[in-house]
Amino acid sequence: MDHANKVMIEQSQQRNQNFIDIYEGRMPKKIPIAINIDGAAALEYAGKNLILDQYSADEMIEAMDYTNGLFDTDLVVGFSSRLPSYYKILGARNYVMGGDGFMQHPNINGIEPEDYDELINDPVKVCWEKVIPKFYSELAKPAPYNMIALLKMYVSMKNVMAKIGPAAAHIAAKYGKVTQKFYSKRTRAPFDLLADTFRSFTGISIDIRKYPQKVLEACEALLPLVLKMGIPAEKPSKTIRVGIALHMPTFMREKDFAKFWWPTYKRMVEYITEAGFGVYMFCEDDWMRYLDYLKELPAGCEMQFEYGEPKIIKQKLGDKHIIEGLFPISLLRTGSIQEVERKTKELIDILAPGGNYIFNLDKGILRASDAKVENLQTLLKCIREYGVY
Amino acid sequence: MIVLNELTQAIGDLDEEKVMEMLAEFVYSKPTENEAQEVVNACQQGMGIVGDLFEKGEYFVGDLIFAGQLLTEAINTLKPVIGGKSASKVGTIVLGTVHGDLHDIGKNIFRSMAEAAGFVVHDLGTDQPVSNFVEKVKEVNPDIVGMSGVLTLAIESMKDTIDGLKKAGLRDGVRIIIGGNPVTKEACEYVGADAFTSNAAAGVKICQGWVR
Numbered sequence: 001m002d003h004a005n006k007v008m009i010e011q012s013q014q015r016n017q018n019f020i021d022i023y024e025g026r027m028p029k030k031i032p033i034a035i036n037i038d039g040a041a042a043l044e045y046a047g048k049n050l051i052l053d054q055y056s057a058d059e060m061i062e063a064m065d066y067t068n069g070l071f072d073t074d075l076v077v078g079f080s081s082r083l084p085s086y087y088k089i090l091g092a093r094n095y096v097m098g099g100d101g102f103m104q105h106p107n108i109n110g111i112e113p114e115d116y117d118e119l120i121n122d123p124v125k126v127c128w129e130k131v132i133p134k135f136y137s138e139l140a141k142p143a144p145y146n147m148i149a150l151l152k153m154y155v156s157m158k159n160v161m162a163k164i165g166p167a168a169a170h171i172a173a174k175y176g177k178v179t180q181k182f183y184s185k186r187t188r189a190p191f192d193l194l195a196d197t198f199r200s201f202t203g204i205s206i207d208i209r210k211y212p213q214k215v216l217e218a219c220e221a222l223l224p225l226v227l228k229m230g231i232p233a234e235k236p237s238k239t240i241r242v243g244i245a246l247h248m249p250t251f252m253r254e255k256d257f258a259k260f261w262w263p264t265y266k267r268m269v270e271y272i273t274e275a276g277f278g279v280y281m282f283c284e285d286d287w288m289r290y291l292d293y294l295k296e297l298p299a300g301c302e303m304q305f306e307y308g309e310p311k312i313i314k315q316k317l318g319d320k321h322i323i324e325g326l327f328p329i330s331l332l333r334t335g336s337i338q339e340v341e342r343k344t345k346e347l348i349d350i351l352a353p354g355g356n357y358i359f360n361l362d363k364g365i366l367r368a369s370d371a372k373v374e375n376l377q378t379l380l381k382c383i384r385e386y387g388v389y
Numbered sequence: 390m391i392v393l394n395e396l397t398q399a400i401g402d403l404d405e406e407k408v409m410e411m412l413a414e415f416v417y418s419k420p421t422e423n424e425a426q427e428v429v430n431a432c433q434q435g436m437g438i439v440g441d442l443f444e445k446g447e448y449f450v451g452d453l454i455f456a457g458q459l460l461t462e463a464i465n466t467l468k469p470v471i472g473g474k475s476a477s478k479v480g481t482i483v484l485g486t487v488h489g490d491l492h493d494i495g496k497n498i499f500r501s502m503a504e505a506a507g508f509v510v511h512d513l514g515t516d517q518p519v520s521n522f523v524e525k526v527k528e529v530n531p532d533i534v535g536m537s538g539v540l541t542l543a544i545e546s547m548k549d550t551i552d553g554l555k556k557a558g559l560r561d562g563v564r565i566i567i568g569g570n571p572v573t574k575e576a577c578e579y580v581g582a583d584a585f586t587s588n589a590a591a592g593v594k595i596c597q598g599w600v601r
Contacts, residue, residue: 096491098488098490100489102542104490104491104492104540106491106492106493106515107493107494202454202497205450205454205455206455208451209403210405248451250449251449251450252451253451256451329541330541330571334576334579366540367541369542369545370541370542
């Protein structure tokens, strides 16, 4: 093995270890960095055509390689599993492409208020019979056309992933990035699943006033389903994280949150933790109102915050949970190199003491215009130099 | 006899049952068009209370969505007695989510609150190309253009749209407000808008200030 290879392998191992240390409750040598870059942004950084090239595994791999070389992140970045080809084959209405090629989730409902009883009784049946045909026009067709569509999508996914998987491993080795798999399955809070998949943001906001009892019962009915979606197949370990993006709480009043959203979510996190896995949650928007609730969750949850007061978050949760996020992505777009450095150090000074901290932005980089290349490079360099224990 | 300030308060409290009960009784009493118009105004003032409570942090987006629904239901109930007489219009807004962005919840909340405040709103919809904004502004000559977006890319699209209005010679004839999650003071200056907000109720107040 040549020297350069050996250096990269050691670097990968060190970076793996920083995450392992955090997840197992030890002080790492350096602050791990969980910054992620979406596939769309990677294609744009690499100068490719988003609309066309997101259909080609080879183009995506080239863009991933380029982007991972450009930015010294800990994680292999630049791939989105939400590829338009899958959704197009299925005739999806729940993820659709904007005018410039970027995939988005419109405000769409899978069921009507009168379907609540059926949902409460058998949520899987309602998914098959109502939600899936409504969201995917190709799956609404009679057999065998629906089966053919599903098979096409499956084969397409297999073809893409058969190339992406080895390419990602190759890229990790080439640039000395994290090689261990930390982020496993993804799932949703029961209330968020009810909102985003079944009733829409608008629908659920009305339902909690019109049909409060049904909403409560539906969350209970969805709890086993979100756990089935979320429990990883791997051997239980705190280094394996179940990802949960939290959506609705900050759009609700506290008393509605406490009544409808929180109880089933808390039980869900307790169950995942008792099963031996860790949880990664993205606390979308500003969670300052809910910090005391988050404190109730079993110790060691990884919590990425978007907005809020870093000092208060650290003070309230820093001993119990792993804090992440809060670096304003807007600064990478509009700020100067000096401003980026200053903010990075300021955040590290507040959040790093005592460990339990993973560096991240307030949200993922979705498009190349979100972060100037030199700003993101400066940020990463600054964390590497300054974020040493 | 309907008690107007009680109705206003019931809307403000988002007490749907009480609002609908009061309105049903009112419609049954065969009111005149003028009386009906007063009741519409009372409902609109109720939306003002909702907006204030939102700004104070007592209500949240979910409550605004419900308030919009409640107001729509209230106006529908009143339709048989409102007659052809329309309320006084305070101004005209061309509204839309900019190109590349498909999000519309914030835009729709702003629209229902602006309409409740007496604006005529021409809502273009989501993912709207620059040309649609330009054409609509030419057509209806609004006081205000409102642009909405949730994704960070919306900032670039807002800039494109304002540049498009400039090119068409329409920029100076309107006030422009941008709204949504990614808008900030810096973004507002960058795109060349007159105001920004991530708070629909505050946005309506800014618009009211412009047409006063």
